[in-house]
């Protein structure tokens with residue numbers, strides 16, 4: 001691997017300025033679990049790594065009046081041991097547990113996972129079902145967007161040149177919302193998802209309120225199963241309805257057919273995982 005320059009600014013403004021001054025020869029570095037692999041195989045024109053892990057506003061997990069703020073530099077290990085996440089966003093904790101091995105979870109950040117933007121990113125479905133939003137900072141200041149708008153295509157986000165992901169917000173109304181995440185890979189550990197799925201629902205007066213289903217590795221970006229959600233809304237949560245919703249979710253996916261799994265196998269995984277995360281979310285909601 002060729003030698004690179006390294007700098008660790010302590011503010012978003014300084015990091016954005018460094019990126020814009022150095023153009024295509026600079027790129028942000030977080031935990032490096034994706035980036036260092038990429039640089040080893042295809043270093044391209046990169047000459048300067050701008051380490052964003054020391055920027056205070058990119059760090060930390062805190063509950064505010066608006067909801068839960070998770071800094072983009074928060075690692076999976078931090079999420080897995082954070083009392084607020086354990087109590088109020090268990091699906092994000094479950095997703096974090098499935099990522100890589102201990103070393104990856106201690107270095108890899110939730111922000112880096114979203115920016116790398118692969119369809120199988122495990123943090124994405126768990127955040128999507130909680131209606132997460134992301135804050136980004138660039139030359140024109142900050143902007144906030146729904147997390148779905150952040151994903152544009154495989155390895156392509158809506159970040160403009162020199163923009164950085166600052167943090168992720170879960171709205172207050174969704175903290176503690178019954179939710180579940182499930183990932184299926186070819187091995188129990190160190191496996192990318194063949195399919196991953198998350199669901200979140202509330203139940204009021206025996207009816208499903210605000211159902212959310214998100215699926216990964218089944219389309220160019222992680223997706224919401226909007227038609228399946230519409231079927232569930234304001235209905236009684238019966239096993240038959242959940243089976244029907246899982247069947248509709250299959251029609252909303254466009255999984256690939258490759259050497260790791262056939263199209264039919266992935267469709268069956270969507271069916272099974274959707275049923276599983278919905279059933280578990282209903283169980284949690286019913287027992288509250």
Ligand SMILES: Cc1cc2nc3c(=O)[nH]c(=O)nc-3n(C[C@H](O)[C@H](O)[C@H](O)COP(=O)(O)OP(=O)(O)OC[C@H]3O[C@@H](n4cnc5c(N)ncnc54)[C@H](O)[C@@H]3O)c2cc1C
Nearest residue numbers: 030031032033034035099100108109112113115122164165
């Ligand atoms: C052995 C191994 C196993 C893995 N297993 C899984 C798995 O099971 N599931 C899974 O989803 N992923 C997995 N990954 C992928 C990886 O760990 C995650 O995507 C990780 O979260 C990336 O975060 P990072 O901090 O390491 O990012 P980095 O590698 O530092 O950066 C990734 C990309 O994001 C950019 N970037 C980082 N932070 C910012 C920011 N704040 N603003 C703008 N751009 C930014 C970087 O420039 C780079 O392009 C695995 C990786 C390895 C090496």
